[in-house]
Amino acid sequence: MDIPTAAISRLVIYLRILETLEAQEIERTSSSDLAERAQVTAFQVRKDLAYFGRFGTRGMGYTVALLKRELMRVLGLNRIWNVVIMGMGRLGQAIANYPGASDYSFGYVGLFDTDPDLIGREIRGLNVRHADHLRAFAQATPVDLGFLAVPPEHAQAAAQTLVSAGIRGILNFAPTMIQPRLIAGSSDVSEEWRQVSVENVDFLAGMKRLAFYTLNPHLRPSELKPSELEDKASALSVP
Amino acid sequence: MDIPTAAISRLVIYLRILETLEAQEIERTSSSDLAERAQVTAFQVRKDLAYFGRFGTRGMGYTVALLKRELMRVLGLNRIWNVVIMGMGRLGQAIANYPGASDYSFGYVGLFDTDPDLIGREIRGLNVRHADHLRAFAQATPVDLGFLAVPPEHAQAAAQTLVSAGIRGILNFAPTMIQPRLIAGSSDVSEEWRQVSVENVDFLAGMKRLAFYTLNPHLRPSELKPSELEDKASALSVP
Numbered sequence: 001m002d003i004p005t006a007a008i009s010r011l012v013i014y015l016r017i018l019e020t021l022e023a024q025e026i027e028r029t030s031s032s033d034l035a036e037r038a039q040v041t042a043f044q045v046r047k048d049l050a051y052f053g054r055f056g057t058r059g060m061g062y063t064v065a066l067l068k069r070e071l072m073r074v075l076g077l078n079r080i081w082n083v084v085i086m087g088m089g090r091l092g093q094a095i096a097n098y099p100g101a102s103d104y105s106f107g108y109v110g111l112f113d114t115d116p117d118l119i120g121r122e123i124r125g126l127n128v129r130h131a132d133h134l135r136a137f138a139q140a141t142p143v144d145l146g147f148l149a150v151p152p153e154h155a156q157a158a159a160q161t162l163v164s165a166g167i168r169g170i171l172n173f174a175p176t177m178i179q180p181r182l183i184a185g186s187s188d189v190s191e192e193w194r195q196v197s198v199e200n201v202d203f204l205a206g207m208k209r210l211a212f213y214t215l216n217p218h219l220r221p222s223e224l225k226p227s228e229l230e231d232k233a234s235a236l237s238v239p
Numbered sequence: 240m241d242i243p244t245a246a247i248s249r250l251v252i253y254l255r256i257l258e259t260l261e262a263q264e265i266e267r268t269s270s271s272d273l274a275e276r277a278q279v280t281a282f283q284v285r286k287d288l289a290y291f292g293r294f295g296t297r298g299m300g301y302t303v304a305l306l307k308r309e310l311m312r313v314l315g316l317n318r319i320w321n322v323v324i325m326g327m328g329r330l331g332q333a334i335a336n337y338p339g340a341s342d343y344s345f346g347y348v349g350l351f352d353t354d355p356d357l358i359g360r361e362i363r364g365l366n367v368r369h370a371d372h373l374r375a376f377a378q379a380t381p382v383d384l385g386f387l388a389v390p391p392e393h394a395q396a397a398a399q400t401l402v403s404a405g406i407r408g409i410l411n412f413a414p415t416m417i418q419p420r421l422i423a424g425s426s427d428v429s430e431e432w433r434q435v436s437v438e439n440v441d442f443l444a445g446m447k448r449l450a451f452y453t454l455n456p457h458l459r460p461s462e463l464k465p466s467e468l469e470d471k472a473s474a475l476s477v478p
Contacts, residue, residue: 003458005278006245012447016439020416023391037418039244076450094333098442100414106446145449152262169453171445175339177259179276197452197459200255201445203337206410206438207345208251210384211315213436214408219242220436 007048011071013038014045018068030061077104082143084110084167086158087150088118088128091173095149096124106145110137131161138165145169152176163196170198246287250310252277253284257307269300316343321382323349323406325397326389327357327367330412334388335363345384349376370400377404384408391415402431409437 017037021029031049035042049055052074056062072078081104085092088111095101096108111123112131121128129137137143146162148155148170155174162170172178177200180193202208213220256276260268270288274281288294291313295301311317320343324331327350334340335347350362351370360367368376376382385401387394387409394413401409411417416439419432441447452459 008448008451008458009444011451012441012444015447016414016441016444017416019414020391023415037416074451075447076454077447081446081450090336090338094337097329098333099329100443101446104443104446104450106443145446145453152259168456169449171449175255175258176262177256177276195456197449197456199445199449199452202251202255203442204339204343204345205248205251205255206440207320207340207343207384208254208314208316209247210408210410210436210438211320211343212247212250212313213438214384215315217407217434217436219247 003051007051008075010038010040010044010048011052011075014048015068015071015075015077018064018071021064022068027064028061029064029067031056033061072104079105081106081145082109082141083107083145083147084112084134084137084143084162085147085149086112086131086134086162087148087154087174088113088121088123089115089149089151092147092149093123095147095173109141109143110134112137131158134161135165138167143167145171148172148174148178150174159198163192168196170196172198172200173203175202175204242290246290247314249277249279249283249287250291250314253287254307254310254314254316257303257310260303261307266303267300268303268306270295272300311343318344320345320384321348321380322346322384322386323351323373323376323382323401324386324388325351325370325373325401326387326393326413327352327360327362328354328388328390331386331388332362334386334412348380348382349373351376370397373400374404377406382406384410387411387413387417389413398437402435407435409435411437411439412442414441414443 014034017034018029031042031045035045038045053070055067055070069078083106085096085108088096092111092113096111108124108126111126111128112134113119113128114131118128119130143165146167146169148158148162150158152174155172155176155178159170159172159178170178178198180196180198253273256273257268270281270284274284277284292309294306294309322345324335324347327335331350331352335350347363347365350365350367351373352358352367353370357367358369382404385406385408387397387401389397391413394411394415394417398409398411398417409417417437419435419437
């Protein structure tokens with residue numbers, strides 16, 4: 001089955017919306033309600049969810065708590081993720097201290113850097129270790145994901161260190177793109193990289209979009225009327 | 240002209256890619272190269288850019304530095320943005336200390352909270368003020384954007400405080416969705432909110448997508464071959 005990456009990004013948005021609804025003690029929603037809040041069409045919502053099963057009741061919509069639990073299961077947020085952070089400067093410390101990651105059982109098990117001034121320092125109950133010890137560490141402790149918070153010029157090498165240590169999921173917070181297929185500057189990916197998933201985070205993406213929409217308010221998504229968000233397909237009698 | 244919001248999100252990704260290329264001292268790129276790195280089709284890249292003008296030379300592709308400058312202009316990143324942060328707890332402090340915002344001339348001019356323990360504290364050269372003083376502050380100092388970093392249950396009220404102070408751009412970092420059109424629980428938006436742009440940031444979106452792709456490596460975008468990313472349309476003799 002071929003699931004567009006945009007659909008996964010939208011699942012994450014639907015989950016955030018469901019969490020908001022739950023916090024507001026709203027118990028039921030519908031594809032049109034989710035669509036309006038996510039600024040997509042109801043057909044898109046139903047199509048995205050359909051990749052993973054049938055979550056609603058024909059014509060009845062969705063139970064917020066149930067759909068939230070299902071999306072968390074689909075995304076793999078119902079299990080523990082052991083995470084190491086590579087790079088414990090200001091960015092790495094901001095990430096380690098960011099409130100909320102633990103809500104999804106992302107747990108930091110190791111912090112690494114190469115700066116002598118940082119090594120040994122205790123952050124959130126963990127001592128920063130030298131990056132050279134990551135491989136040995138990962139052999140002793142199961143590590144699921146590695147978060148990269150090094151300066152951009154070191155991101156590629158630090159990513160290689162994570163992969164060499166056997167880590168198969170990388171979240172890159174460095175302001176540069178890490179791309180397995182492009183690492184060799186060609187379409188050839190080494191066997192070990194072939195198994196690696198990378199997500200590049202742009203902390204500033206929201207600021208940049210906001211700058212655009214603040215200068216171009218007439219192009220704002222919030223200008224969309226619910227009617228414009230609906231479409232023929234939503235006439236189908238599915239949730 | 241109707242520009243899909245997804246196109247703006249992709250412009251932000253193209254900009255990040257161009258910055259990466261520039262850092263790697265790569266001077267020229269093409270719609271297919273950008274497409275491969277952004278995991279979209281070359282046709283999509285050309286279509287997104289075409290909303291804002293013709294940036295390349297027929298058949299010659301793009302000059303990295305030029306296209307980067309043009310995208311920064313389109314996004315409004317070539318001007319100064321005066322920013323206030325509402326909520327100076329751990330999240331607000333992490334945002335204030337995040338390295339990089341200043342690269343795009345987002346400048347913090349005021350920090351606000353309601354917690355007596357935080358008010359008066361100096362963070363990055365600014366003293367935290369009481370939220371009640373925001374309106375007076377915004378009358379004395381031009382404020383372009385407000386970043387929300389309050390607990391989710393206070394986000395809506397804090398957003399209203401920003402809007403009442405005349406701020407028309409809100410970046411919401413609280414783990415909840417702020418939506419002008421939905422604030423009244425209806426499709427009616429008050430006049431002042433009608434002029435407001437809001438971007439909701441999910442710091443954890445990348446972690447959630449990574450969790451999914453690490454559990455489902457066969458669905459990874461990096462599995463796409465350049466060939467799959469090309470398409471008929473790219474036969475057109477445009478960059």
